[in-house]
Amino acid sequence: MTDRLLMKNLRLMGGAPVDVLIENGRIAQIAAGIAARVGDAVELCDGALALPGLVDAHAHLDKTLWGMPWHPHDQGKSLQQMIDTERALRHELDMDPARQSARQVTLALSKGTTAIRSHVDIDTDHGLRLFEGVAETRQRFADVMQIEIVAFPQSGMMIREGTVELMDRALRDGADIVGGLDPCGIDRDPKGQLDAVFGLAEKHGKPVDIHLHEAGELGAFSLDMILDRTESLSMQGKVTVSHAFCLGMNDPARVNAQLDRIAALGVSLATTAPASRPVPSVAACRERGIAICAGNDGIRDTWTPYGNACMLERAMLVGLRNNFRADVEVSWALDTCTKDGARVMGLEGYGLEAGCRADLVLVGVEALSEAVTQRPQRRLVVSGGQIVARDGETLDPWQTA
Amino acid sequence: MTDRLLMKNLRLMGGAPVDVLIENGRIAQIAAGIAARVGDAVELCDGALALPGLVDAHAHLDKTLWGMPWHPHDQGKSLQQMIDTERALRHELDMDPARQSARQVTLALSKGTTAIRSHVDIDTDHGLRLFEGVAETRQRFADVMQIEIVAFPQSGMMIREGTVELMDRALRDGADIVGGLDPCGIDRDPKGQLDAVFGLAEKHGKPVDIHLHEAGELGAFSLDMILDRTESLSMQGKVTVSHAFCLGMNDPARVNAQLDRIAALGVSLATTAPASRPVPSVAACRERGIAICAGNDGIRDTWTPYGNACMLERAMLVGLRNNFRADVEVSWALDTCTKDGARVMGLEGYGLEAGCRADLVLVGVEALSEAVTQRPQRRLVVSGGQIVARDGETLDPWQTA
Structure with missing residues (x-):
């Protein structure tokens, strides 16, 4: 787990494009055009729609x-x-x-x-x-x-x-x-x-x-x-x-x-x-x-x-x-x-706001309804600030034989 | 469209593995170990389960x-x-x-x-x-x-x-x-x-x-x-x-x-x-x-x-x-x-038998029920003897912008 994960260009619940900065497993900042620091992990999200976990x-x-x-x-x-x-x-x-x-x-x-x-x-x-x-x-x-x-x-x-x-x-x-x-x-x-x-x-x-x-x-x-x-x-x-x-x-x-x-x-x-x-x-x-x-x-x-x-x-x-x-x-x-x-x-810190636990799910759709009606492959899943799955596949060490 | 399409090792409706020979848009033969002729198009189906169209x-x-x-x-x-x-x-x-x-x-x-x-x-x-x-x-x-x-x-x-x-x-x-x-x-x-x-x-x-x-x-x-x-x-x-x-x-x-x-x-x-x-x-x-x-x-x-x-x-x-x-x-x-x-x-020649129109859908599952409950991506779709889709994508010339 990196210290900081910067997610660029995603649309929270289908809203306007923003960047999301994650630090220590939490959403630290949501804003347009957050600058990356040296050492940040950066994810380019291509305007994907983001849902909470x-x-x-x-x-x-x-x-x-x-x-x-x-x-x-x-x-x-x-x-x-x-x-x-x-x-x-x-x-x-x-x-x-x-x-x-x-x-x-x-x-x-x-x-x-x-x-x-x-x-x-x-x-x-x-x-x-x-x-x-x-x-x-x-x-x-x-x-x-x-x-x-x-x-x-x-x-x-x-x-x-x-x-x-x-x-x-x-x-x-x-x-x-x-x-x-x-x-x-x-x-x-x-x-x-x-x-x-x-x-x-x-x-x-x-x-x-x-x-x-x-x-x-x-x-x-x-x-x-x-x-x-x-x-x-x-x-x-x-x-x-x-x-x-x-x-x-x-x-x-x-x-x-x-x-x-x-x-x-x-x-x-x-x-x-x-x-x-x-x-x-x-x-x-x-x-x-x-x-x-x-x-x-x-x-x-x-x-x-x-x-x-x-x-x-x-x-x-x-x-x-x-x-x-x-x-x-x-x-x-x-x-x-x-x-x-x-x-x-009773989940503590649930949601897509600054301060919340960083659980985000990215899908490549235009509208929120499409996420439900089409259920596209998850492009990226972040849980507790960690990237746990990409393109529909759970990553190591979370795989189970 | 090739004259002959030989599909090797598929399981019709989840049955025992067979080969299926397609000629002129029809299922010509279903048998184990059909030999390919020179010029045949051959599809290796890896034991996929085949459904009718x-x-x-x-x-x-x-x-x-x-x-x-x-x-x-x-x-x-x-x-x-x-x-x-x-x-x-x-x-x-x-x-x-x-x-x-x-x-x-x-x-x-x-x-x-x-x-x-x-x-x-x-x-x-x-x-x-x-x-x-x-x-x-x-x-x-x-x-x-x-x-x-x-x-x-x-x-x-x-x-x-x-x-x-x-x-x-x-x-x-x-x-x-x-x-x-x-x-x-x-x-x-x-x-x-x-x-x-x-x-x-x-x-x-x-x-x-x-x-x-x-x-x-x-x-x-x-x-x-x-x-x-x-x-x-x-x-x-x-x-x-x-x-x-x-x-x-x-x-x-x-x-x-x-x-x-x-x-x-x-x-x-x-x-x-x-x-x-x-x-x-x-x-x-x-x-x-x-x-x-x-x-x-x-x-x-x-x-x-x-x-x-x-x-x-x-x-x-x-x-x-x-x-x-x-x-x-x-x-x-x-x-x-x-x-x-x-x-x-009232479709003429429908089914997975010799003589039927060659409409087959291949999915990579073990049991017939899984095809329904999991709805996996279609590995291959054959319609009227032509391969029209592969790995979930429709092929040219059947794409529509």
Whole structure:
């Protein structure tokens, strides 16, 4: 890492051309015509459009099969079938969690992602092995990828004795966030699970991020229980609900009332904007000031053959799902993959202003919307002031075999 | 074009490696270890996976702004607003239909598309100018892109006097198919419009392809009227309904009865698998033997900023919309962009067998699903026996400035 990196002629968010000076991993100056000093590393950016580092706020770094031989998919489609299939396949296939998470991080860097919130499975079959593998990757990439780990009880908490204790250990050992999953649908004990989740959060002083796939009124019921605990335990601003399909399903009066309460409690939402399921409306969230962030979820894993770790592609899918066409709307889709993700993760110094952490992604397009709709190869990715990828390829030492 | 093109070591649809000999634009032989003769052009394919030429069965070649300066989107979202905006912008912007359609065809070739059914606007404002421009492109690319033109009354038939006469002229002058559009929603005269559409079809002996965006029971009503005319006029096998969102909206009993009738009448469906609207189920169509094909619809035009002419990406969107995860399901998504499109267009000699027209697309992936989920750059595209694109770039003389 050089002391100073001077980036010449780039357009921040598609604005007028400027130069950006980076010192000590931070944006030191933004101005036209910054003069280079002897010894500066200089990058000529040819008027490329610069985005802030992309944020994948809902990932599963322990699940990907990226870089492994093709795994044919034929498991059933129920959540329970996919959970059980995966737990078994982790044994059958050689799914080393440190290697696989590192492969995904390497890939994500090449696409311009500089921060990831990863749920990591904690279960009584695999113990803390998956958490430890991802924690190893977090350590290895600490300078260039900000990774949060959610201790995620993928196989259920109440139905598999010993899971709560394992989560407790993971949180003691460095997991950042308490996860949860379908308190009715998977655990069949919403009170038991949510008391355990919020109990762990209180004990460790850590936030919560709960997967909620439950449909319709069942999902709304579980969501109400989550909001009740958020309120009564003064967890305002520390709770994320991921997916929340029910907010795209129920009648508008029910949905709007829940969104109002979500806004009042400072609860965040994470979406993957799936095309095959209803989703919370990004516009309805924005109107209320709710932070709604996006994530790629699992990429090429035992659940799904899709995904490539590109958060510009996720922004496109958010845009398509929400029927965003106007330029301002497409920028909202991009926000879910940039600043709203940063807001949910609580990233310090995020943005494209002097003083911010120097995370920049350069793409050769004219307009901001094009970055989303065309998802061009990333010309240059800078993370924490370091050049980590060029022309779509992650550079050494951030490559993973 | 050389007389013989020998492609060595490729895997048809991911099967065992073979060699493919192409003579006179056709696949002459498929076998292991075909010996090259002196003078043969030889392509070493390194075990790449070969797909048949991709088929974009619902496009709008006269609409794209591809290659033009970025056009900010801020029009309203109603169908009528988008129609009116476009008609005006065609004048304000320099949307030359021959140039723009050629640009899209050049782009589509680079992505492996070798056949396109394009709706082309016919209206009293622009007359036959758009049709003539696309017809010029059809002529220019005749050797390498099979283009069908639908005479499409985008602005309405009954509400704009003179439109039916213009369509009549277009069909006389070489348009292949009679188009139509929301007989209730746009024309407010379903009997009048459909009698005119089917009257033109009868007069010119040409098939029909009708855009049907109408929702719920209204869409089902218009669909019934289309099916009635298909039956009474013995148009079995000659009618396509595009979009047909109502088949993803109504209650299952209503939908299933209509699908059964669609199957019995040999009517085809075309889908773009939008994430923000209900769609006909691909699986439900396949169960009944209904040909359901896919198209990219408009790409980067005054309606939408999305789209890149890639039919592997469309296959991915079909897969995501239908929640297709298993390998066999992903192959169904691919079918909508390959053989089902060919079936709807009635392409002669389509496929990867000896005797077929030599349209092949090579991608460097292990499994068929990966071609859809990863959409890698096309290594080589062969159309009508000619190499038209390599490493993602269309070759001369098929480039368009």
